[in-house]
Amino acid sequence: MTTFQDLGLSPKVLSAVTDAGYSTPTPIQAGAIPHALKHRDILGIAQTGTGKTASFVLPMLTLLEKGRARARMPRTLILEPTRELAAQVAENFEKYGKNHKLNVALLIGGVSFDDQNRKLERGADVLIATPGRLLDHCERGKLLMTGVDILVIDEADRMLDMGFIPDIERIVKMIPFTRQTLFFSATMPPEIQKLADAFLQNPERIEVAPPSSTAKTVTQRLVASHSQDWDKRATLRDLLREVEADINNAIIFCNRKKDVADLFRSLERHGFEVGALHGDMDQRSRTTMLQNFRDGNLKLLVASDVAARGLDIPDVSHVFNFDVPIHAEDYVHRIGRTGRAGRSGAAFMLVTKRDSKHLDAIEKLIGEKVEWHKGDIAALPAKEESEERPRNERRSGGRDRDRDRRKDGRVPRKEAAIHTVVHNNDIEAVDNGSVIDIESKRAEKPMTKANVAPKKDHAARDHRPYPANDDRARQNRRYHQQDDGPTPVGFGDDIPAFMLTSAALK
Numbered sequence: 001m002t003t004f005q006d007l008g009l010s011p012k013v014l015s016a017v018t019d020a021g022y023s024t025p026t027p028i029q030a031g032a033i034p035h036a037l038k039h040r041d042i043l044g045i046a047q048t049g050t051g052k053t054a055s056f057v058l059p060m061l062t063l064l065e066k067g068r069a070r071a072r073m074p075r076t077l078i079l080e081p082t083r084e085l086a087a088q089v090a091e092n093f094e095k096y097g098k099n100h101k102l103n104v105a106l107l108i109g110g111v112s113f114d115d116q117n118r119k120l121e122r123g124a125d126v127l128i129a130t131p132g133r134l135l136d137h138c139e140r141g142k143l144l145m146t147g148v149d150i151l152v153i154d155e156a157d158r159m160l161d162m163g164f165i166p167d168i169e170r171i172v173k174m175i176p177f178t179r180q181t182l183f184f185s186a187t188m189p190p191e192i193q194k195l196a197d198a199f200l201q202n203p204e205r206i207e208v209a210p211p212s213s214t215a216k217t218v219t220q221r222l223v224a225s226h227s228q229d230w231d232k233r234a235t236l237r238d239l240l241r242e243v244e245a246d247i248n249n250a251i252i253f254c255n256r257k258k259d260v261a262d263l264f265r266s267l268e269r270h271g272f273e274v275g276a277l278h279g280d281m282d283q284r285s286r287t288t289m290l291q292n293f294r295d296g297n298l299k300l301l302v303a304s305d306v307a308a309r310g311l312d313i314p315d316v317s318h319v320f321n322f323d324v325p326i327h328a329e330d331y332v333h334r335i336g337r338t339g340r341a342g343r344s345g346a347a348f349m350l351v352t353k354r355d356s357k358h359l360d361a362i363e364k365l366i367g368e369k370v371e372w373h374k375g376d377i378a379a380l381p382a383k384e385e386s387e388e389r390p391r392n393e394r395r396s397g398g399r400d401r402d403r404d405r406r407k408d409g410r411v412p413r414k415e416a417a418i419h420t421v422v423h424n425n426d427i428e429a430v431d432n433g434s435v436i437d438i439e440s441k442r443a444e445k446p447m448t449k450a451n452v453a454p455k456k457d458h459a460a461r462d463h464r465p466y467p468a469n470d471d472r473a474r475q476n477r478r479y480h481q482q483d484d485g486p487t488p489v490g491f492g493d494d495i496p497a498f499m500l501t502s503a504a505l506k
Helices: 013-021 025-039 053-061 081-098 111-121 131-139 154-163 165-174 190-201 229-242 257-269 283-294 328-335 353-364 398-404 438-444 471-481
Strands: 042-045 077-078 105-106 126-128 150-153 180-185 203-207 220-222 250-253 274-277 299-303 319-323 345-351 418-423 424-432 435-438
Touching: 013 053, 025 042, 025 053, 025 180, 025 203, 042 250, 053 081, 053 180, 077 131, 077 154, 077 165, 081 105, 081 283, 105 111, 105 165, 111 131, 126 131, 126 328, 131 165, 150 220, 154 165, 154 180, 154 328, 165 190, 165 438, 180 190, 180 398, 229 257, 229 319, 257 274, 257 299, 274 283, 283 299, 319 328, 328 345, 328 353
Parallel strands: 042 180, 042 203, 077 126, 077 150, 105 126, 150 180, 220 345, 250 299, 250 319, 274 299, 319 345
Antiparallel strands: 418 424, 424 435
16 A cells, blocks of 8 residues: 655655644555655546545645745745635645644735735745636736745646636746646546647646546535525425434535525524625635634534635535535536545535436536435425415515415515506406406496596606706607697797897997
């Protein structure tokens, strides 16, 4: 059996690895570390949770024991797609580099430029950055990339999804051609393969698992649900209570940041210990929320895909997909948050009738059929169209009232106003929830002079003193254009006084 002592790492690194409690490398570590120590380019392909981070951190620490960083000229560069991943890599350098005196600079958004500039001016042996913030520093003239010896591009497929590839190409052009490049990705679509061919020189390909495969230690199940959001939230709550005894902590993924906020408020309202994490939160809130989840202060974390890639939270026992991922590759990364490092885990995904296309794409990608939990969609009880959202799931606001309107064009009885709707090409009036056929009402009450409202005199109304910014003033101007009265000649009735003055005749 291969051990870390067999990989050629320095004594300082081996001591830190031993103190961390590791003795046997993972397959990606055993395959990548020896070649990285020989200054070879690496193309690493492995599913999430297999230890890719240590496979480049450990050899970098060994190689950096010789040399010294200069001001504003980092020796190595690690590119990460998200702030959380960048911060996690920095933590790995602190853990495994505790016997080294290396300067590690972290360049991410949401942090003061001044603090980051001070670290760069001291000289950075290791620079860990997100592409956007790195380019900001370069454009300000605070950073030179000509001294970079080792470039690491981590989670390359996520970089592609987030639209960072043009930024990556700009950054790579700033780095010397003689660099060593370590390129890691969990999946290898054709676009990523083209990038690898462009960035790497005769790389050593390390592939320890089939592309886009899921960990065998994760039990996957599908849960049928109706399409309405409140139904899905009720289904999720029932599922959480069903498996509550087995949950150590769990991440619940949503496709949209708005859904993250809505689901977080719903679960909190129903008494669950829950937090939220998405890209619109400021960096301090994101860091605090993630740390509370790691420390066990929160049992559930509702998150967008910002938490789907690379985050190492060892004790996650369950993953719940509230929404079926639009991109099939995201499913692999989401459920990869559980079942890490050989541990067992469970992944549940709520599926509605609308999700069949995305579900088929996921099963095609992973090469297996996912079993249903307590019956598929066909086994769901029929739902009456007249069923309304439960009272404790209703929200105030005009948009939510519109959402409560049923497909047949009727209005909930709580709305007292009379509305006119179009339904099946017939015009109807709706009063307190009951539908009135306008044609039948007209037949019951024929139009006569007594019951026909007189026409409004728009011309008279035009001269009322409304404010200039009033909507009614704009309507008045429209009525002016439609006036059928006689066209005034000259000045009309309003003749200036100087025109009435008689002129002296000579």
